[in-house]
Amino acid sequence: MTLFHARTGRLRAWARRTIWGIIVAGSLSAVVIPIFLIYRREGDNARSVVEVGPQGVSHTGDFTHVVGSVASVDFEDKNFRVHFEFTPHGTLAGDDGVLASAISVSLFYTTRSVDVTMMYMQGATIDYPFDMYKSYFEILANKDREQLHRIAVSLTFLGMLQTVEFVPVVHLDPSDTYKISLQILTRRSPRTIGFSLFIVLIMWAISIAIGIIAIQVIRSHRISDEHILTLGITTLFVLPALRETQLGIPAIGCAADVLGFYWNMAIIAISSIMILMTSALRWKEPSIDHEINLIHQQHDMQTKLASEMALAEDEDDYDDDENPVEDRMKENPFYSETHSDTQGAGVYGMECLDEEEQSQLMVTGSRSKPQTFKGWINNTPAPG
Structure with missing residues (x-):
């Protein structure tokens, strides 16, 4: 079987479907794969945000290594939770790896893991998705009950949340090499901002x-049927749910709402009211002429669809189980059919009114049951 019809030179239906499938798959791959690679690259870059070595001592000296990992972020309450782990090195560690003597690291003096809630000093959710927050903390260490015996500290800070990006800045005081100061800028990740703007569009x-x-x-x-009348009202309830799909979006009133949601709800509400009012004011009770026009439209549509079916059958442009023209005929609200296959030919019964019944309809406003006739779509005489 060739790709083209021998008579018309057109692509066959299966070839057109295959080509469109390749185009759609290629387009999706061209968009999805690069975005996925960017996502992986950004994720790898964010796994080790900052590392600070021990100040004033070598890596074989006495110091405490602190690992801070962000566990969660709550922009509503303006805080984030950091999981800290402490590891002693040098003479501070015993044979089994635990502390040889108690030390104090800031406010706590143990190597056990702890969770600390840090407060944000700046930032507000009203700027979503462009909101940014700042926090600041210091890390100090000294031997317990010996405030003058300072211990060097090294720090590794990890930020690995999917929807948030951390930008840490380390401040080292030359006059106090045992102290590490860290300022953290927290903002929405580029993926979160991009998805939010996509929802707005x-x-x-x-x-x-x-x-x-x-x-x-x-x-x-334009004719406003029941689908048009209910479309706007339905969308008014769907739009808030669509808004909530934005990652981490706060309550209504943020910058993303000013960019789109407020105006979108207003446009849809006004449009829905206009459609309903126009349909209500223009409605008129159907006349007998309107019913006659529907009958003529029915007859013209049946004739056109039957011609298209005959042409498609000649070109072999559809399968036996998949007949697009037949599907269109079935979708016609004025059409009723009885179908049977006889040696590959389809017999279709079509209902319409003859001239006498149309005259009766125009005079009396009523008609008897329509006369039914059957005709072969290949223009052979009707049986009987």
Whole structure:
């Protein structure tokens, strides 16, 4: 089987579907794969945010190594929780790796792991997704009950949260080499900001589309069926749920809402009211002429679809189990059919009114049961 029809020179249906599948798969791969690689690269860079070696001593001397790892962030309460672990080195460590003597590290004096809640000094969630927060803390160590016996400290700070980016800045005091000061800037990750802006664009696209439909209904007299009438009202309830899909978004009132959500809700609400009011004011009780026009439209549509089916059958442009024209005929609300296969030919029964019944409808406003006739779609005479 060739890719093209011998008579028309057009691509066959299966070839068109294959080409479109390749185009869609290639487009998705061109977007998804690079973004995934960027995600992995940023994740690797964030796994070891900052490292500070012991000041004033060598790596074989006496010092305490502190490892701080961010466990969680709460921008609403302006704090983040850091998990600290302490490891003694040199003469501070005994044979089994524990402390030879008690030491104090800031406010605690043990090598046991601890969780400390750090407070943010600056930042507000109202700026989401562009909000930034600052925190500052110092690490000191000395032997217990010997405040003048200072111990060198080394620090490793890890930030590994998916939706947050940490930018630590180390401050070393030349006059006090035993103290490590760390200022941490916390902000939303580029992935979080990008996804938030993507959701904002989606909400704008939906609201603009509904606004265009409202203009078409008012100015161009577009038919507003039950789907058009309920579309805007349904979207008003869907939009808040779509907003909540933004990662870590606070309560309504942040910068992302000013960029889109407020205006989107207003556009959709106004458009829905305009569509409903226009449909209510323009509604008229259907006349007999309207029903006759529907009958003519039914007949024209059946004739057109039957011609398309015959043409598609000649070009072998569809499978026996997949007939797009037949599906379109079934979707016609005026169409009823009885179908049977006889040596590859389809017999289709179509309901319509003859001229006598149309005249009766125009005079009396009513009609008897429509006459049913059967005709072969290949233009052979109707049986009987």
